[in-house]
Amino acid sequence: MLITGGTVVTATGTHAADVLIDGETIVALFAPGHAPDDAGQQVIDATGKLVIPGGIDAHTHMELPFGGTFASDTFDTGTRAAAFGGTTTIIDFAVQRYGENVLDGLAAWHGKADGNCHIDYGFHMIVGGVDDEALKAMDQLVDHEGITSFKLFMAYPGVFLSDDGQILRAMQKARGNGSMIMMHAENGPAIDVLIRQALERGETDPIHHGLTRPSELEAEATRRAISLAKVAGDTPLYIVHMSASEALEAVAAARDAGRNVFAETCPQYLYLTLEDQLGAPGFEGAKWVCSTPLRSRHESHQRDLWKGLRSNDLAIVSTDHCPFCFKDQKELGLGDFSKIPNGIGGVEHRVDLLYQGVVDGKLSVERWVETIATTPARMFGLYPRKGVIAPGSDADVVVYDPNGRTRISVETHHMNMDHSAYEGYEIAGAVDTVISRGTVLVSGGEYHGRKGHGRYLRRGLSSYLV
Ligand SMILES: NC(=O)NCCC(=O)O
Numbered sequence: 001m002l003i004t005g006g007t008v009v010t011a012t013g014t015h016a017a018d019v020l021i022d023g024e025t026i027v028a029l030f031a032p033g034h035a036p037d038d039a040g041q042q043v044i045d046a047t048g049k050l051v052i053p054g055g056i057d058a059h060t061h062m063e064l065p066f067g068g069t070f071a072s073d074t075f076d077t078g079t080r081a082a083a084f085g086g087t088t089t090i091i092d093f094a095v096q097r098y099g100e101n102v103l104d105g106l107a108a109w110h111g112k113a114d115g116n117c118h119i120d121y122g123f124h125m126i127v128g129g130v131d132d133e134a135l136k137a138m139d140q141l142v143d144h145e146g147i148t149s150f151k152l153f154m155a156y157p158g159v160f161l162s163d164d165g166q167i168l169r170a171m172q173k174a175r176g177n178g179s180m181i182m183m184h185a186e187n188g189p190a191i192d193v194l195i196r197q198a199l200e201r202g203e204t205d206p207i208h209h210g211l212t213r214p215s216e217l218e219a220e221a222t223r224r225a226i227s228l229a230k231v232a233g234d235t236p237l238y239i240v241h242m243s244a245s246e247a248l249e250a251v252a253a254a255r256d257a258g259r260n261v262f263a264e265t266c267p268q269y270l271y272l273t274l275e276d277q278l279g280a281p282g283f284e285g286a287k288w289v290c291s292t293p294l295r296s297r298h299e300s301h302q303r304d305l306w307k308g309l310r311s312n313d314l315a316i317v318s319t320d321h322c323p324f325c326f327k328d329q330k331e332l333g334l335g336d337f338s339k340i341p342n343g344i345g346g347v348e349h350r351v352d353l354l355y356q357g358v359v360d361g362k363l364s365v366e367r368w369v370e371t372i373a374t375t376p377a378r379m380f381g382l383y384p385r386k387g388v389i390a391p392g393s394d395a396d397v398v399v400y401d402p403n404g405r406t407r408i409s410v411e412t413h414h415m416n417m418d419h420s421a422y423e424g425y426e427i428a429g430a431v432d433t434v435i436s437r438g439t440v441l442v443s444g445g446e447y448h449g450r451k452g453h454g455r456y457l458r459r460g461l462s463s464y465l466v
């Protein structure tokens with residue numbers, strides 16, 4: 001396959017080149033028009049378009065059990081939707097809950113994903129119950145299962161929360177085996193007090209989900225996680241779904257001190273707000289209940305997050321894709337916001353929404369590629385197999401049309417959700433062709449992929465550490 005006439009964009013530069021793919025692999029880049037005459041039985045004309053590495057969404061939750069229901073995308077529907085949006089790899093979260101066995105949890109997630117994915121996938125492991133057995137299993141996952149990152153929670157007491165002692169022990173284990181700790185940084189016990197008090201006052205609408213999770217409690221947990229990682233011997237620490245300026249400040253300070261501290265944000269925190277979405281009339285705001293929550297438009301969070309993306313204090317944009325339908329799922333919290341399942345779906349829109357940042361002059365085109373593909377690959381042990389257009393890399397390629405237009409709507413999206421968090425958003429730019437390991441999955445809006453094409457990725461250790 002030869003992709004001709006396009007502008008290849010990588011994290012380090014932009015240049016006109018023709019890309020030659022043999023089987024599943026990129027084998028050569030040629031100056032435009034200089035590929036051998038017999039190269040490429042299949043030619044894709046990318047004239048006027050950008051040729052970028054396939055997107056890597058490092059934070060998704062297909063079929064996650066939460067609040068008495070399950071995230072509404074399966075590995076089948078969710079990875080197909082991801083492909084439509086230019087994402088060719090996801091890293092989802094296998095789950096161990098308190099009292100369960102880590103390896104059983106992993107086996108259960110393989111059972112959900114195996115044979116059902118349209119794009120390649122890996123797993124992080126959520127460790128919801130840190131004990132001697134779980135700590136031993138962490139070594140096994142790193143050594144034998146290709147899982148080199150572990151998510152812990154400072155929120156959700158009684159469900160996923162680890163106390164500081166458990167966190168420290170898991171961080172010490174990660175320091176020993178070279179893996180990364182991912183942290184849901186919110187002070188859950190304090191938040192639970194605020195939730196109880198709000199409900200006692202009769203404050204039951206979705207906006208109170210945000211008001212009972214103040215940014216200071218995200219910042220406090222972020223600072224605590226950074227301290228614990230230091231005590232554990234500078235364990236690599238990655239703060240997930242960052243939404244608050246004060247938390248970002250803490251990460252920036254740690255990074256300035258030379259620490260292995262990293263963070264991601266998500267499109268919802270860059271575009272949506274507490275007042276405009278979570279505060280929508282009646283129960284409508286339930287569509288945007290997620291944790292960390294959307295922040296106030298009267299504060300500086302969005303401006304600071306965009307700045308953090310430019311300065312690399314925010315290294316990655318993931319979606320935290322965790323969709324729930326409004327009907328019957330979000331509605332579980334009618335009359336009590338604390339029972340609304342937490343999560344927003346967006347795996348299909350991340351590449352487009354971040355391209356809007358390029359159009360708006362907030363990110364360079366190279367930084368766009370870096371935050372949506374290259375750094376996720378480096379951070380989570382997939383580079384250079386994924387995340388770059390270079391000879392020897394998997395042929396995961398997106399042809400992106402900077403002159404196209406994308407209108408986001410529940411009418412046209414492919415996620416299994418009965419609403420869109422970004423309904424009516426218009427983006428100047430559009431995914432044109434999506435290739436996964438040399439197979440065209442999407443072209444001209446038509447789907448050519450198949451369930452089962454996606455393979456499990458055994459990941460190595462991060463190559464992003466300082
Ligand atoms: N973020 C969210 O609201 N739901 C998914 C679970 C998590 O990432 O904490």
Ligand SMILES: [Zn+2]
Nearest residue numbers: 184240241291
């Ligand atoms: Zn989380």
Ligand SMILES: [Zn+2]
Nearest residue numbers: 059061320322
């Ligand atoms: Zn998540």
